[in-house]
Amino acid sequence: MKAYASIQALAYALPEQILDNAELAQIFPEWTAEKIFEKTGIRQRHIAAVGETAADLAVQAAKKLFAEPDISPASIDYLLFCTQTPDYLLPSSACLIHQQLGLTSACPALDLNMGCSGYVYGLSVAKALVESGMANNVLLLTGDTYTKLIAENDRSVRPLFGDAATATLIQAKPGELAAISAFNMGTDGSGYEHLIVPQSGCRSMGCEDAAVFTDHAGNVRDASRLYMNGPEILKFTLQKIPGLCNETLELGGLGWDSIDMLILHQANRFLLEALRKKIGIATGRFLIELEHVGNTVSSSIPLALAISIEKGWNAQHKTVLLAGFGVGYSWGACIIRFDQKLIVKS
Numbered sequence: 001m002k003a004y005a006s007i008q009a010l011a012y013a014l015p016e017q018i019l020d021n022a023e024l025a026q027i028f029p030e031w032t033a034e035k036i037f038e039k040t041g042i043r044q045r046h047i048a049a050v051g052e053t054a055a056d057l058a059v060q061a062a063k064k065l066f067a068e069p070d071i072s073p074a075s076i077d078y079l080l081f082c083t084q085t086p087d088y089l090l091p092s093s094a095c096l097i098h099q100q101l102g103l104t105s106a107c108p109a110l111d112l113n114m115g116c117s118g119y120v121y122g123l124s125v126a127k128a129l130v131e132s133g134m135a136n137n138v139l140l141l142t143g144d145t146y147t148k149l150i151a152e153n154d155r156s157v158r159p160l161f162g163d164a165a166t167a168t169l170i171q172a173k174p175g176e177l178a179a180i181s182a183f184n185m186g187t188d189g190s191g192y193e194h195l196i197v198p199q200s201g202c203r204s205m206g207c208e209d210a211a212v213f214t215d216h217a218g219n220v221r222d223a224s225r226l227y228m229n230g231p232e233i234l235k236f237t238l239q240k241i242p243g244l245c246n247e248t249l250e251l252g253g254l255g256w257d258s259i260d261m262l263i264l265h266q267a268n269r270f271l272l273e274a275l276r277k278k279i280g281i282a283t284g285r286f287l288i289e290l291e292h293v294g295n296t297v298s299s300s301i302p303l304a305l306a307i308s309i310e311k312g313w314n315a316q317h318k319t320v321l322l323a324g325f326g327v328g329y330s331w332g333a334c335i336i337r338f339d340q341k342l343i344v345k346s
Contacts, residue, residue, distance in 0.1 A: 003172040005138075006179040007150075007336060009122075009343035010186040010306050011069060011167045014061035014293065015052060019147075021159075028155045036159050040267020045162030045294030047147050054083045054143030055093040057165030059100045060110060062141060064345035065167050066101075066200075073102045073331075075265040081127055082118035082142045084327070085149070086111065089201070097141065100218040111140035116265045116326030117185070117244040118142060120334055123322075124183045126170040131178075134243045140168040144297035149197055151221035157228050160268055162294030166302040175339070182252030182335040191329035194232040201222035228285035233326070237271060241325055242278045248321060248333040256281065259335075265325055266290040266300035309344045316341045 014255070021033035021043055028036075037043050058081060065071050079101075081094040094109035103109070114121045117141055126138040143165030150158050173179065199207065199222075212222045221227065245262065249255060262281055264272060269288060276286045289304035290296075296303055301322055309315055315338040323333035 001174040001176075003130070004168050004175050004178045004180070006175070007078065007126040007168060007342065008171045008173075008174040009169040009340070009345070010302055010346035011061045011063050011064035012299065012303050012306050013057045013165045014046040015048045015057065015163050016048055016231050017047045019047050024159055027153065027158075034234070038102055039268075039270065040159050041272070041288065041290060042159065042294045043291050045147075046164060047146070048145040048163040051094075052145070053087050054085045054163070054165060055087050055097050056161065057145075058083075058141040058167065059097055061165045061167035062097070062101055062139060065139075065169055065343075067345065068343060069115050071169060074104060075109050075137045076103050076139045078126075078129050078138045079103060079107055080122050080138060080140045081110070082112040082114050082122045082140070083144055084115050084141075084297065085145045085231065112181075114330065115297050115328065116145070116300065117324035117328070117330045117332040119301045120183070120322055120324045120328075120332035121185065122298075123170070123180055123229040123334060124185065124332070126322045127180050127183070130170060130172045136172045138170040140170060142166045142298040142302065144299065146226060146297055149223040149226040151219070154219045154221055154225065156215075156230060157226055159190060160295045162296050164293060164296035164299040165295070166299045166306070168302055169242055177337065179337045179339060180334060181337075182333070183249040183332065184250050184251055185332035186330070188236075188329045191232065191236055193234075194229040194329075195227070195327040197224065197226050234271060234274075236329055237267075237325055238274060238278060239270070240331055241275055241323060244325075244331055244333050245279055245321060245323055248323070252335045254319070254335065258319055259285065260286055261287055261313075261320045261322050262323075263304055263320060264288045264323050265300055266297050266304050285327070306344045306346065309342060310346060
């Protein structure tokens with residue numbers, strides 16, 4: 001019987017520090033705490049401490065998986081780390097994580113520089129590794145600390161983003177059908193400037209200090225901080241994602257009646273509700289789980305799934321459609337079948 005890639009376990013880690021809406025309302029007095037919640041669907045977000053990185057959080061999440069008796073560092077034969085907030089430009093954060101987790105020297109370690117679509121991209125790489133026979137146990141880590149990139153007085157993005165990391169174990173399992181399938185991904189680099197840290201890489205090295213400017217929404221920042229053109233991101237998302245979901249179902253030979261849950265990148269409640277209505281799916285089959293964590297970028301999909309399971313949703317024998325989208329522009333969707341109980345560690 002053919003071996004297919006299958007998600008077996010999931011863990012997550014959140015920083016201890018919390019920024020709630022009451023504190024934000026003090027920074028932005030034109031908004032009340034409840035108004036921020038109404039606009040975003042977020043009440044609080046976790047903030048990485050000074051010196052605490054996405055790799056640190058990813059190590060914490062991975063170690064929670066290794067606390068399980070049947071999951072050990074020695075069993076991991078490929079490490080993937082999806083982040084856009086690495087410890088260094090070089091070396092790869094995956095190499096640092098590899099050392100901290102005590103993985104074997106025969107285990108490759110690879111960074112994926114992807115954002116809100118990153119979890120689906122990571123799953124596609126893990127599936128390819130497993131089903132080609134190159135690996136049996138892939139550890140897919142996601143982690144981002146976007147809050148370190150945000151200007152303190154930027155009211156357009158500071159209420160949205162939180163920091164987090166997740167760990168997913170993808171294993172080779174015999175089966176009749178693929179447990180992870182129907183990948184549908186794409187890129188439109190013409191939208192790169194709408195979600196960007198302009199002065200952040202080698203293109204800007206040697207340039208003058210980042211100049212302070214006021215953006216289209218009246219936020220004051222410099223070019224070393226995160227910039228998001230919200231209206232353009234909303235336009236792209238509403239135009240692209242409903243069709244992406246329908247195309248993915250066609251690739252999988254399924255209809256909407258076969259999907260138990262649709263899990264999109266958890267950007268904010270306003271955008272998610274707009275997408276839900278455009279797609280036409282009922283609220284009971286559409287996951288929104290960002291109230292206490294915010295937009296956690298590459299971790300948002302697995303984190304939402306893990307929290308929902310902890311709250312009592314049973315993923316066993318369920319079919320789930322995942323779709324991520326954002327920075328790049330990039331997008332990706334796939335279909336997951338959970339044939340057995342998923343291990344979740346928090």
